[in-house]
Amino acid sequence: MNAIRLARTVTKCYSMRSYSMAPCEILELLEAGYQRLAESDSQSLLKKHLTKSIFDKLKTKVTPSYCSTLLDCIQSGLCNHDSAVGIYAPDPEAYKTFADIFDPIISDIHKGFGKANKHPASCYGYGADFPNLDPEQKYVVSTRVRCARSIQDFPFNPCLSEEDYRNLECMISKVLLTFCHEHSGKYLPLKGMDKEVQKKLIDNHYLFKEGDRFLQAANASRFWPTGRGIFMNRDRTFMVWVNEEDHIRVISMERGGDLGRAYERMIIGLESLAFSLKFSCDKRLGNLTFCPSNLGNTIRASVHIRLPHIGKDKAKLEELAGKHNLQVRGTSGEHSEAKDGVYDISNKRRMGLTEYQTIGEMHKGISALIEAECRESSKK
Numbered sequence: 001m002n003a004i005r006l007a008r009t010v011t012k013c014y015s016m017r018s019y020s021m022a023p024c025e026i027l028e029l030l031e032a033g034y035q036r037l038a039e040s041d042s043q044s045l046l047k048k049h050l051t052k053s054i055f056d057k058l059k060t061k062v063t064p065s066y067c068s069t070l071l072d073c074i075q076s077g078l079c080n081h082d083s084a085v086g087i088y089a090p091d092p093e094a095y096k097t098f099a100d101i102f103d104p105i106i107s108d109i110h111k112g113f114g115k116a117n118k119h120p121a122s123c124y125g126y127g128a129d130f131p132n133l134d135p136e137q138k139y140v141v142s143t144r145v146r147c148a149r150s151i152q153d154f155p156f157n158p159c160l161s162e163e164d165y166r167n168l169e170c171m172i173s174k175v176l177l178t179f180c181h182e183h184s185g186k187y188l189p190l191k192g193m194d195k196e197v198q199k200k201l202i203d204n205h206y207l208f209k210e211g212d213r214f215l216q217a218a219n220a221s222r223f224w225p226t227g228r229g230i231f232m233n234r235d236r237t238f239m240v241w242v243n244e245e246d247h248i249r250v251i252s253m254e255r256g257g258d259l260g261r262a263y264e265r266m267i268i269g270l271e272s273l274a275f276s277l278k279f280s281c282d283k284r285l286g287n288l289t290f291c292p293s294n295l296g297n298t299i300r301a302s303v304h305i306r307l308p309h310i311g312k313d314k315a316k317l318e319e320l321a322g323k324h325n326l327q328v329r330g331t332s333g334e335h336s337e338a339k340d341g342v343y344d345i346s347n348k349r350r351m352g353l354t355e356y357q358t359i360g361e362m363h364k365g366i367s368a369l370i371e372a373e374c375r376e377s378s379k380k
């Protein structure tokens with residue numbers, strides 16, 4: 001059995017774990033995986049920050065409630081040397097137990113968010129403060145705003161039992177089905193979903209894809225498709241993903257560039273959920289999520305945008321976007337390519353600033369890219 005498959009077997013039964021330090025078979029896998037990572041040409045943040053002294057300090061530790069080990073945190077990065085980050089939190093306590101590796105990675109992803117920094121309290125403000133980015137619909141094809149939440153007293157994906165998945169799905173969908181007006185809709189469980197329907201929902205950018213190897217290696221796809229599903233309103237402008245990467249992803253999307261309206265719709269949905277459900281939060285890190293890249297206010301606001309002149313050269317576009325704290329992805333999300341010159345451009349910063357500030361930064365950055373595109377096109 002290879003090391004990775006063995007890791008999956010070893011990390012299977014969280015409910016049966018009751019140890020105060022990582023057992024020998026986990027230590028062996030960790031040592032072997034660490035050695036291979038150290039010898040690799042991996043560019044991951046895991047490799048960059050997991051020094052031998054931090055590794056030795058953390059390798060025997062386990063989290064107090066779920067007995068998650070360092071292997072549970074880093075096995076995706078050990079398997080996939082091409083990971084950008086390479087670490088996930090198997091449960092909310094992992095951020096504290098394994099702070100020596102999470103903190104430098106968090107500070108690297110969320111530039112400048114050091115140990116002494118504290119994520120601010122939520123401040124949503126008003127969507128109406130952000131005028132339509134592209135009223136004539138020349139550039140922005142569609143706008144999407146999403147955030148993530150974890151339900152308090154539940155661990156994250158790798159530690160969830162099949163029953164936990166069912167219970168979470170039941171709790172969350174029950175609340176969603178009470179939503180009214182623009183937010184009212186249907187819950188579609190993934191289990192039993194017609195394959196054609198599923199494909200169409202994915203192709204239309206509503207539903208999550210399956211088979212992400214980074215999540216699979218992190219043990220985040222166990223019991224798939226049990227407990228996974230999507231809630232959608234009638235207009236297909238408001239969605240909630242259940243038990244994909246996080247327990248909850250609240251999503252608002254629409255055609256065109258009305259970022260303020262999409263944001264406002266997402267916040268109303270989020271606040272309605274928060275009325276009935278308690279979320280996992282940390283005083284310093286903000287909302288707790290499976291991947292450290294999503295901590296803080298958890299918002300990724302994105303536009304699908306056509307920038308035929310400044311988008312000709314992707315490296316240059318990335319450089320310009322970076323100056324405005326924006327990230328460039330392909331049309332079908334992370335690890336995809338741009339189709340027909342349509343890029344997915346989103347905010348990079350979500351930690352150490354409020355929701356309102358994140359949307360403000362995104363609004364300013366996209367406006368600047370549109371201005372640059374106009375300038376470039378008028379030169380021709």
Ligand SMILES: Nc1ncnc2c1ncn2[C@@H]1O[C@H](COP(=O)(O)OP(=O)(O)OP(=O)(O)O)[C@@H](O)[C@H]1O
Binds near residue numbers: 206253304334
């Ligand atoms: N502005 C947008 N308009 C339409 N679809 C979008 C837009 N932004 C993202 N999408 C679609 O949403 C889906 C999910 O994208 P993706 O997985 O990249 O991001 P995410 O849901 O924010 O999660 P993560 O950042 O964890 O990957 C994809 O189908 C993607 O094309």
